[in-house]
Amino acid sequence: MKTTGRMNVSPYFYLIPSLLVFAVFLFYPFFKTIYLSLFKTDKMGQAKLFVGFGNYAELLSSATFWNSLKVTWVFVVIVVFGGMFLGLVTAVLCNKAFPGIRVFSTAYALPMAIASSSAAMIFQIMLHPAVGIVNKLTGLDINWLNDPNTALYCVAILTAWLNSGINFLYFSAGLGNIDETIYERASVDGANGIQKFFSLTLPGLSPIMFYTFVVNIIQAFQSFGQIKILTEGGPNESTNVIVYSIYRDAFFNYRFGSAAAQSVILFIIIMLITLVMFRLEKKGVKY
């Protein structure tokens, strides 16, 4: 069948607005980052000297970069599992109707509405070695944010708590989709609360849990504000996650080429994890 040229072209006109937005804010920065990662740059971020994969080779032989990867890994594990655990527990607690349920639900969902920088400021005061409530309550004398052994955990736990709000919402929605009668049948069948949780609730949440897991991983890799405010990557690089390392390389050390190379590596890591996750979905998600 013969089609007119007008018919072939016209659909693309409708795509132009969104393509333009994508091009300016996604495609151009993305390709520019890849381009920059192959160059040494000047202080203004202009590509000056083509070095090929030199920036990558330099990174892979740098102890700081490997430390940054390790720190990022620990941070992501704590944030993802901590945030999901908190979200799941609170959602399960609020899944029953009882007086004051709305107050609890609001409290558990609240972290989602708090800016990471505001939360960081609050935590900074709470964790202050002299006046902080944490030391007062526990009777300890720890400089939480300046001790390389505790700083990463503090920042990670704060981030996990911040993420728990949206996780609470995801899991609450997931629990609402589980048919109540299967719990009733399980009760009559002889199952106790723990058996019902592991045999019905967790498998029933598996689709939403998978989604939440992927989103949490991506979010955790991109955490920045709280690290910037609380520790600035220190002490002794113990909280220098890869995103903060990129920021520091680009805007403190003016090594835009190295920062771009780290960005590309971060992109590859997140892409690989997401691909693996989607592969695993077919096996892990029950229905």
Add this chain to the structure above:
Amino acid sequence: MADILLKNVCKKFDNGRSVVDDFNLNIADKEFIVFVGPSGCGKSTTLRMIAGLEDISEGELWIDGQLCNYVEARERGMSMVFQNYALYPNMTVYGNLAFALKIRKYPKQEVDKRVHEVARSLEIEHLLKRRPSDLSGGQKQRVAIGSAIIRKPKAFLMDEPLSNLDAKLRTQMRVEFAKLHKALGTTTIYVTHDQTEAMTLGTRIVVMKDGKVQQADTPERIYRYPANRFVAEFIGSPPMNILECCVGQENGQTVLLLDEEYDSRFSGKRRIYLKGTLAKCLFHRYMGKKVLMGIRPEDVCEYEEAVSGGFADSCAGFTKRVKLREVLGSEVVLYLEDKEKNFVARLKPENKNQAGDFVELFFNPEKIQVFDKDTEENVLL
């Protein structure tokens, strides 16, 4: 196997609304009890109280001589089949069948043996690896039944298990339920609003209305001797005809005088001569008073049949205009014009009356039920 006793059981919700009120019933071992009634009459709530899924507000529930008001659902040893089947969506058919045994830590071989036995008996062995989402309604129903019977419970509780199936499958599954009960002999409590299911399955039927038991008896007795007007009209399709009439005496015999216009074109006497206990009861308690007479559509007949039945002389000729005629093959159903609602007669297929015709009908006096006009209770029960 279990005896279940419900003593003055009540269910009240927090807002004070009463759903079940003073429910008394003694269910013997191996009985098939059917709770039947209109929507919202409290039959499902009663079943859920027996299962342990609802708290009992007042009264006592005894299972096998043990007071079970505060015994957890999982410790009552019951199995339940739900209206929506309640299959575990994340498990295969095998997992669904095996669940109750696995959580009781039965040996793996025993679980496997029982699952295959049950699956074979319900003809679902080829479905064992499928998930509930891949099953048809009838297959899901079989899996739900299989899950219930696999652990040999004290009693089966079934909450409208056939209401999601189409008419043909419902009939088929009804027969299966009857066979299953015969084979297993397990005490069964079955909730339905479908009176055909109630009549065909139950060894006893409990008719409920507004949270109260109206009558608990065998299907035959419920049909023949309804305890009140509600039961008379609820059980039976088409329902029992109810006519207002007056108790009188004629030639030394107690008669029911039909409160109808006399039509000179017909020879009807407009009165029914009564005998036996009913006559005595009405003579002593209702002479000169108005009562409600109930007669089943199939106990209404034409003159020839009344003559051959020997009651043409003792019964009124009831004259009415035919509003609608339904031919069902084995019978003809005539809907007749009446003051308030339809009067229905199920007649032999030879009947030729058409809509608009006048027809004279006779009632078999032995099949008549009489209800008090004020309380609407059966005067003999």
